[in-house]
């Protein structure tokens with residue numbers, strides 16, 4: 001029984017680990033080093049993350065797999081954030097979940113809001129079990145907490161995480177916890193400790209550990225891109241630049257637009273549906289400085305930027321405050337993000353121009369002049385899937401149509417299926433691998 005896995009990001013590696021654990025022979029294809037978007041680098045003596053910097057600690061198979069790698073874990077040293085508004089920086093209040101108040105007191109303690117907006121949101125927070133209409137996060141949160149609350153609290157946070165706007169974003173995929181609160185006020189499952197964690201030396205070490213485990217399990221790595229996929233009655237064939245590989249089953253874990261290309265011939269309807277999933281691109285300036293940060297910023301994890309200010313930056317994350325053990329003493333490291341589904345200005349800027357714009361904006365947001373010492377511009381093209389309302393229904397169609405067109409020989413996993421958080425990607429991959437191993441055992 002042989003299974004091919006296309007893509008060696010965290011989804012592909014998790015799928016391969018699950019398959020290998022079930023005794024299946026696995027080959028993974030990726031033209032790049034394993035890890036996909038999970039990349040840790042050195043910058044002027046600091047260990048910095050170019051993509052994700054932590055994962056949500058929610059109990060489930062994904063967390064079990066991550067913990068089974070046995071890596072020492074660290075937690076953000078601070079989670080206090082601030083919001084840059086036209087009035088200057090305002091602390092982001094505690095007691096909110098992704099910007100949504102769960103209680104009337106959480107609504108009333110919000111310094112960003114006028115009394116009227118607090119009362120409006122406070123009443124919304126009391127409406128236990130009320131009907132939450134549709135699946136558009138912007139509309140659901142407006143109906144529940146008021147327009148101003150949605151725009152100033154939920155948009156910068158959930159919109160920022162998804163490089164998108166909450167308007168036209170699937171609530172069930174991008175913020176299921178808010179839907180839970182909006183529908184039943186049921187608190188989301190929590191482990192009781194810190195909400196986010198990361199391996200001490202960065203997420204690349206998690207990837208290294210996963211690869212090491214797979215090598216121990218005799219999984220083959222082929223450092224090539226899969227250019228096409230075809231299904232015959234007895235097998236699935238993957239073609240690379242230099243050869244053809246036949247498998248009983250294949251799991252595609254690439255972004256949707258690559259999966260669409262691969263399925264063009266054998267599952268054209270799925271390919272068309274997958275092509276309809278849009279992606280946003282983001283860029284990031286990671287910069288270090290030896291200049292001391294101003295007092296108000298010394299314990300902040302970062303500053304969100306109100307979109308009405310029309311800056312390029314969406315957030316200035318103070319990486320050295322969040323992960324002090326990875327940064328030399330007396331140095332500060334900032335990660336300044338720009339770009340979203342609608343804001344593509346950064347794509348037209350050369351690296352040097354982007355550095356100047358983003359560093360100046362960071363100085364403006366932090367109300368100080370910081371001398372830029374080391375810098376790295378990271379471009380994440382087509383990085384975040386756009387989850388339109390009712391996205392789960394689209395995926396259901398894609399899966400059904402792929403299974404029927406390929407005789408159940410091709411499975412799909414990846415960030416566009418159920419959400420782009422690392423634990424969700426891992427859980428989706430494990431599920432696809434378990435289903436695949438089960439089917440393969442019947443062949």
Ligand SMILES: Cc1cc2nc3c(=O)[nH]c(=O)nc-3n(C[C@H](O)[C@H](O)[C@H](O)COP(=O)(O)OP(=O)(O)OC[C@H]3O[C@@H](n4cnc5c(N)ncnc54)[C@H](O)[C@@H]3O)c2cc1C
Nearest residue numbers: 007009010011030036037051052053225226415420421422
């Ligand atoms: C800037 C940024 C910050 C983020 N922050 C967080 C965070 O803090 N926490 C969090 O949980 N998540 C975060 N995410 C999301 C998370 O990083 C991703 O959703 C997750 O890493 C996706 O993993 P994946 O394996 O599904 O896809 P990818 O990492 O995209 O891997 C896909 C792999 O497929 C390979 N591939 C592509 N085409 C082919 C082909 N034809 N043949 C073979 N291989 C191919 C690629 O080379 C790549 O290695 C962030 C993402 C970004 C971009």
